[in-house]
Structure formats: structure tokens, C-alpha cells
Amino acid sequence: MRSRDVGLLGLGVLCAVVVSIGAGGCQPEGNTRPPGWSGGPEGTAGQGGSGAGTASAGDGGRRDDEGEGATATTGSAGGGGGGTEDPPAARVATIEEITTGVVARDTVVELKGVVAMSQKFFIDDTRSGACLWGVFLSSPNLTETAANSGILAVSRSEASTDENGGVVCPSLENASAGDPFPDDVAPGDVLDIVGETTFFSSSSCSDACGDLDCNDESDPPETADTCRQDCGASPELVAQSAVGQYQVEWIKSVTRTGHVEAPKPHVLTAEEVMKLSSPTATEFFHAWGGVKVRLEGALAPVLRTDSMGEEVVVGAYGNIHLEGGPVQVGDKIYYIGGAQSACYRGPIYSDVNVVFNRVDGFLYNNFCIWSLQPANKCTDIDPPSEDCVTDALMCP
Known part of the structure; x- marks a missing residue:
């Protein structure tokens, strides 16, 4: 959990972020691991809160079968690590095909000419000892973003451990992440990417909260109060949701081919x-x-x-x-x-x-x-x- 002054948004990863594997409750602020967290049932990369100090920001949605059929991504920026077996041939696909379900989950794909929409950021660590990094991507040739035109790409690097066996991930302020994305990737960079389609969906998100709008005043008061209690939410705050998110994970290679103006x-x-x-x-x-x-x-x-x-x-x-x-x-x-x-x-x-x-x-x-x-x-x-x-x- 972050240690910070009230009124500031947070302080993120130290020179090396030390992430413990503790569990926490499902908070309305989204910064601790939900109870029983084990990542998405689909075998997906997930989202954690902003990691800080020695606090765990979540498990990062690791695959329960992590290591099977996955290619390690411990290479330096611009390249990926290699597994012991040749990966399956990549299918050329578009972001729209992934987010509309045309391309099945767990498919190795190549995205050509996609546009980076964000800098690289730290997502979380995994229980297997990897650091997760994210970059948001857009479909090419757009002047304005549109439905099904964006996706989160999740890459990995190998974490180190501290003297207590805790997972340590580098700080992007002053160190290289060691994953396939260039450390200086920026909005507007044109990229060719090979990775695997996944879908982040955690069973830890309470059905009681996911199926009920905690802010809907038409709900019976006792039902809404129960939902807010389960979600750790108060009446004026947002409810947790069980709706998942499409992603491209297990990034195997990233090639920067140019730079354009990012869509508004x-x-x-x-x-x-x-x-x-x-x-x-x-x-x-x-x-x-x-x-x-x-x-x-x-x-x-x-x-x-x-x-x-x-x-x-x-x-x-x-x-x-x-x-x-x-x-x-x-x-x-x-x-x-x-x-x-x-x-x-x-x-x-x-x-x-x-x-x-x-x-x-x-x-x-x-x-x-x-x-x-x-x-x-x-x-x-x-x-x-x-x-x-x-x-x-x-x-x-």
C-alpha cells in the first residue's frame, strides 16, 4: 500500500521496486490485491495498482499455467528473450480483430504499424518472479480514437530478488526495464509487435458487486449497502466490476519503424x-x-x-x-x-x-x-x- 501525503497522487517504484506477495482486500482505490487473487481464468496478464515501496500492488494477473507454451521476455529493449522451443507462427492481425473476438484468445499475433499511445509503465510483478510492463496501442491511420481501436500490450522482464527473497523490479526513472519494448517508447511511435492475445478477467472480482450498480438508488438499500461493504466502497465511490479487458501479452518482439502524430x-x-x-x-x-x-x-x-x-x-x-x-x-x-x-x-x-x-x-x-x-x-x-x-x- 502506498505511503504518501494526503493530497498527492502517489510516489511509484523506488530505484528498485520491492514487491511482496502479500494479499489485500478489494479496495475502491484499486491498489491492493483482491482476496484469492490468481490472475484471470483465461490465463491473462492483469492490472495492479501503482506499486510502491514494499507494498504489493497485486499479482499482475499471472497465468495459472505460467511457463507452458510461453516465451520468456527477458531481452533488452527492442528484442525478446527466447524459449527452448520454437514459438508458433504469428498470425497477422489488427487490434479491432482482437477486441471484437475475430481472433481467438491465446493466439500468437503480429500487429503491424500500430501506434504507441503511452509511455511504458510498470504494471506489477508476478508470483513466478517476472516484472510486467504496459504500453497502450492504437490502430494505425487514425486522427481520432474510436471503439475497438485500442489495446494494452503487456511485456515481461525477469525480476531480481532482495535479501529477503522479495521480488524487485527496476524503476523506469533511472533504469532499464529489460523487456522487449524500448525504454523510451513514446506516443506516436509506430511499432511492429509479436505477442499473444489474452483477456484479463479475475474471478476475484465479486459477483455481488459486479452484477450490481452500487450507485443505483433504485436498488434496495440493504442490497446496495451490502455491495458497498463487499467492494470496500462508500456510496459516492465507484463499484468494482467483473467485466474483463482484451490485451496482447507475452510480447516476443518489438520493432520501432517510425513516428507519427498520435490520434486525438x-x-x-x-x-x-x-x-x-x-x-x-x-x-x-x-x-x-x-x-x-x-x-x-x-x-x-x-x-x-x-x-x-x-x-x-x-x-x-x-x-x-x-x-x-x-x-x-x-x-x-x-x-x-x-x-x-x-x-x-x-x-x-x-x-x-x-x-x-x-x-x-x-x-x-x-x-x-x-x-x-x-x-x-x-x-x-x-x-x-x-x-x-x-x-x-x-x-x-
């Missing part, structure tokens, strides 16, 4: 925002999961109370909740614990009367919570974090 994010309609706030909107999340989108308008935060009894914009786990759903906005992509640069720390909003004009981010299933994850606290949020202005930050 699709502006969600009022109807789409309400679907984003529903834990049961399966069709919507399958279409828009992994896609960068935009919320715009007068976006007021749901204020929380800190340990001192003061109202704050940013919650203890580094999440902001916006009214009108509500919608959870996190710091998963840019947060690096113990970072020296403020670019990798959480945003600061000391004015509880702040109203956001715009928030850009990726739809991401982060430990049973579908949330909006900005890639940059200075450019993806308007107004930007206060330290972006005072420190004149130019964050990557």
Missing part, C-alpha cells in the same frame, strides 16, 4: 460517460477498454475526508473521483514511487473548489475498477497539477 482522444458523450460509470457495461468496456478518451465540460471532483478530517480532492490512494457517475481518475501510468522528478509523483490540487475542464486517459481495468488513467498529469488534465505550473514541469 475521442470525447465521450454523456451516454458513454454513464456506461463508464456502470460496472456491468460489458459491450462498452470491450469496445473502449485500452482506448484513450476524453471527458470534457465542468467536471467537479467528489471530495473525500482525510485522516485529519479535512476535505481533499485527491484520495489516500491517489485517485480523484469526478461527479456524474462517478468516474475514477488514477495515476497508474505516470506514477513511480520514490521518484526524484515531480513528473512521476501524483498531482496536487489544494483548492477543493477546483473544477476540471478536461481529463484525457485510457479506460483501464485496474483491480476490478474501470477507471480513467491519464498518461501525463501536466497535459492530460486541465487545469494541470499545481506543481506543473509552479515548477514549470515539462513531463514526458
Whole structure:
């Protein structure tokens, strides 16, 4: 669990992130491993909360059959490691074919000319001792993102261990991840990628919460209260969801072939925002999961109370909740614990009367919570974090 000052979003991976394998409850902030976590039943890569210090951010959705038919990805940036057997031939596929189910899960695919939409970020560790890294991708030749045009790619590197046997993953602030993605991958990079289609879906996400909208006032009060208790949620916060997310995992090779202007994010309609706030909107999340989108308008935060009894914009786990759903906005992509640069720390909003004009981010299933994850606290949020202005930050 993060150790951080109230009002900051978080601090991410130290010079080396030490991740223990402890278990935690299913928190509304999405930063601890749900009870009984063992990854997706489909054998998928998963999402954890922002890892910090010695706290476990989750298991990363490891495959229960990890190691069988998988190719190790311990190579340096731009290349992958090799297994003992030749991998199956890759099928040339598109992101749309994967996210619409045309290409079956657990298929080795080659994505040609896809566009990076985010920097590389730390997802989690696995119980087998691997570090998971993520990059969001878009279909090529787009000026604006669209349904089924985005996906999360999950790569792996070999973790080291500390003196107590704990898993240690490097900090992207000052070390190479050692996975196939270039460490300096950036939005707009054109990539050819070989990996395997997977689907993140954890049975640890409570059916009681996944099948019930905790924020629906038409539900019987006793039922809604039970759901909130099970989810660890309070009435004003989002409910956990059992709806899974398409991914490309087990990345075997990455080749950067050029650079283009990344497509601008699709502006969600009022109807789409309400679907984003529903834990049961399966069709919507399958279409828009992994896609960068935009919320715009007068976006007021749901204020929380800190340990001192003061109202704050940013919650203890580094999440902001916006009214009108509500919608959870996190710091998963840019947060690096113990970072020296403020670019990798959480945003600061000391004015509880702040109203956001715009928030850009990726739809991401982060430990049973579908949330909006900005890639940059200075450019993806308007107004930007206060330290972006005072420190004149130019964050990557």
C-alpha cells in the first residue's frame, strides 16, 4: 500500500521496486490485491495498482499455467528473450480483430504499424518472479480514437530478488526495464509487435458487486449497502466490476519503424460517460477498454475526508473521483514511487473548489475498477497539477 501525503497522487517504484506477495482486500482505490487473487481464468496478464515501496500492488494477473507454451521476455529493449522451443507462427492481425473476438484468445499475433499511445509503465510483478510492463496501442491511420481501436500490450522482464527473497523490479526513472519494448517508447511511435492475445478477467472480482450498480438508488438499500461493504466502497465511490479487458501479452518482439502524430482522444458523450460509470457495461468496456478518451465540460471532483478530517480532492490512494457517475481518475501510468522528478509523483490540487475542464486517459481495468488513467498529469488534465505550473514541469 502506498505511503504518501494526503493530497498527492502517489510516489511509484523506488530505484528498485520491492514487491511482496502479500494479499489485500478489494479496495475502491484499486491498489491492493483482491482476496484469492490468481490472475484471470483465461490465463491473462492483469492490472495492479501503482506499486510502491514494499507494498504489493497485486499479482499482475499471472497465468495459472505460467511457463507452458510461453516465451520468456527477458531481452533488452527492442528484442525478446527466447524459449527452448520454437514459438508458433504469428498470425497477422489488427487490434479491432482482437477486441471484437475475430481472433481467438491465446493466439500468437503480429500487429503491424500500430501506434504507441503511452509511455511504458510498470504494471506489477508476478508470483513466478517476472516484472510486467504496459504500453497502450492504437490502430494505425487514425486522427481520432474510436471503439475497438485500442489495446494494452503487456511485456515481461525477469525480476531480481532482495535479501529477503522479495521480488524487485527496476524503476523506469533511472533504469532499464529489460523487456522487449524500448525504454523510451513514446506516443506516436509506430511499432511492429509479436505477442499473444489474452483477456484479463479475475474471478476475484465479486459477483455481488459486479452484477450490481452500487450507485443505483433504485436498488434496495440493504442490497446496495451490502455491495458497498463487499467492494470496500462508500456510496459516492465507484463499484468494482467483473467485466474483463482484451490485451496482447507475452510480447516476443518489438520493432520501432517510425513516428507519427498520435490520434486525438475521442470525447465521450454523456451516454458513454454513464456506461463508464456502470460496472456491468460489458459491450462498452470491450469496445473502449485500452482506448484513450476524453471527458470534457465542468467536471467537479467528489471530495473525500482525510485522516485529519479535512476535505481533499485527491484520495489516500491517489485517485480523484469526478461527479456524474462517478468516474475514477488514477495515476497508474505516470506514477513511480520514490521518484526524484515531480513528473512521476501524483498531482496536487489544494483548492477543493477546483473544477476540471478536461481529463484525457485510457479506460483501464485496474483491480476490478474501470477507471480513467491519464498518461501525463501536466497535459492530460486541465487545469494541470499545481506543481506543473509552479515548477514549470515539462513531463514526458
